[in-house]
Amino acid sequence: MNMNEIAKIAGVSNATVSRAFRTPEKVRPELKEKIFKIAAENHYVYNASAADLKRRVSNTVGVLFQQRIGAVFSKTFMAIQETLLEKNISVIIGHTQFKPEVESQLLQQFLERQVAGIILSGFTKENKTLIKKFSSQGIPSVIIWEILKGSDFNYVGIDNHNAAFKATEYLIGLGHRRIGLLIGPYQKMERIQNRYDGYKDALTKNKIEIDQSIVISSELGFLQGKEAMHRLLKAADRPSAVFAASDYLAMGALKAIKEAGMKVPKDISLMGLDDAEFAAYCDPPLSTVRGPAREIGKIAAKILLEIKDEPGLPPKQYCLDSDLIIRDSCAPHF
Amino acid sequence: MNMNEIAKIAGVSNATVSRAFRTPEKVRPELKEKIFKIAAENHYVYNASAADLKRRVSNTVGVLFQQRIGAVFSKTFMAIQETLLEKNISVIIGHTQFKPEVESQLLQQFLERQVAGIILSGFTKENKTLIKKFSSQGIPSVIIWEILKGSDFNYVGIDNHNAAFKATEYLIGLGHRRIGLLIGPYQKMERIQNRYDGYKDALTKNKIEIDQSIVISSELGFLQGKEAMHRLLKAADRPSAVFAASDYLAMGALKAIKEAGMKVPKDISLMGLDDAEFAAYCDPPLSTVRGPAREIGKIAAKILLEIKDEPGLPPKQYCLDSDLIIRDSCAPHF
DNA sequence: AAAAATTATGTATACGTATACATTTGGATA
DNA sequence: TATCCAAATGTATACGTATACATAATTTTT
Known part of the structure; x- marks a missing residue:
């Protein structure tokens, strides 16, 4: 079951069916409803691979972590996913375990999957080269939890x-x-x-x-x-x-x-x-x-969305404030 | 730059190029090297979307979590990713925040992305229906951290x-x-x-x-x-x-x-x-x-790999042992 | 009411790969 | 050397969608 078959049943062209799914505002409401109804009745599943192929970019973002997703990154990651979910973007995730060969393999996966962007936690000399590879392909990247003053990378983090x-x-x-x-x-x-x-x-x-x-x-x-x-x-x-x-x-x-x-x-x-x-x-x-863990994730995701809509902008760089949290583990010393 | 262009430069057919990448053992070593060399020189990037479309399944597994990735799931997740990375399978991840509508959206994403399988942490009445949808499409699923005695789901967890x-x-x-x-x-x-x-x-x-x-x-x-x-x-x-x-x-x-x-x-x-x-x-x-957090992730991933190679097997169900860890927070009471 | 502008739909094709099937090549066997 | 078999390569096409361009339908303007 694909768009062509739905089109046949609905007595319209496949283009109209495609529009009903991707740009619904371009299709007459009644016709759209009819198409959706037929799709549902026939258990139609939209094929993202085909769309990705045709559009030459996938609705997917790659997120690369160096270390285990621990107490802090977890929040950042959650915020990334929540923000991207609003645009129905999927998140591919990978942790490198600090191994350069794993890092290469994961970034290669991202590249092959035509990700719309990447988010990198942490910056290493190794991935500097790899990031360039992405930008040379027109794929935006954001580095998080790291401030790279004077560079032209997108980043958002704390100082x-x-x-x-x-x-x-x-x-x-x-x-x-x-x-x-x-x-x-x-x-x-x-x-x-x-x-x-x-x-x-x-x-x-x-x-x-x-x-x-x-x-x-x-x-x-x-x-x-x-x-x-x-x-x-x-x-x-x-x-x-x-x-x-x-x-x-x-x-x-x-x-x-x-x-x-x-x-x-x-x-x-x-x-x-x-x-x-x-x-x-x-x-x-x-x-x-x-540091504002959720905020960092949210902003990183938004940066990617903005660049998607309007490529070629100057780098977006956010240095967020961190707060001293005074509890009870320090005492005066004389 | 795609396989056809590489084929042209190498003076071979695109089929041979495709084989060099996917089934290298079927291509003569020298020819293979030549193809790889040309690919590298021209910064060729394999297009996974196209391959996914043609093969009607992607080299991707979806992992669904209900809650934040905390101290325990983190380990399971790491093991999943490490195991799948060996087969160069990407991991799409989503957390549902316990919201049924988010759960549906994420599973729909997985479906549309033609995932080769899904791993679900936790079992809810809502996702029971959704899981059936996956199996009806021939997509294997594994439930982790949960034992569902008497069911025909694949699962691996502790009692x-x-x-x-x-x-x-x-x-x-x-x-x-x-x-x-x-x-x-x-x-x-x-x-x-x-x-x-x-x-x-x-x-x-x-x-x-x-x-x-x-x-x-x-x-x-x-x-x-x-x-x-x-x-x-x-x-x-x-x-x-x-x-x-x-x-x-x-x-x-x-x-x-x-x-x-x-x-x-x-x-x-x-x-x-x-x-x-x-x-x-x-x-x-x-x-x-x-509970054996890493083990659970590792087994879950392996189950998916096994089913991929040999579909139609009876459900795989693992109930792993959990260990009482005695430290210092409990004292006798008289 | 005719012309123009806008909106809705259709036609046709390309995206890049995998693979069934056909053909060629090279080596082993008789 | 002729025959056969396996391995290597080629030919041709389908996967399902998006979209440029063309056309038809509808609304707006004059």
């Missing part, structure tokens, strides 16, 4: 440097001078690098020397945070505060501190970043920095 | 009744007789209903009367768990233990208990279900029941 800077200055403002850092894989992820820099710049601005012995980089995760914190606790001249540049690391650190028989914030202050869903519910509730 | 039963009996075994229940929206989700039943059957088997006043149903979430627990704490004849049939509810409950100035497990025992990622890291670490 990670500033978020980490704010968090660090908050601790300094509480009187802390010796502040440890738990940081993710900054070599692999631009935004983690930015957070690292934000921490360093905050210390420098306040004339505090950076001590690499209380900076620990690890993968993102509870376990990694716990292990890193245990190492920090063993350090000579233990820090009075720790900034974990991801709530996952912070939650793991929290556990390590408790295991060592100490209390947060009495014995040590702990600051997170991301405002993961569990941050408000751990004990003590974690002070952190929150 | 939710048994998981809740185990958890409840564990508390009873510790001497608790008055056990509160925090339960999700059991009217909407079959597996939550099963958990509810598991709780009730465990009590009944142990000759404990069910007291509706200490059973609270709410949406799934930290906040909802906290609020429900606060209500439970105000109850006359407060329970000595609470079974939260989702770790999200349990984590919220934990907070409520602390806010009330009580300690877990000294003053009240708390049992979760799901083994969400944060369960091991909250304070105290939460005793819970763990």
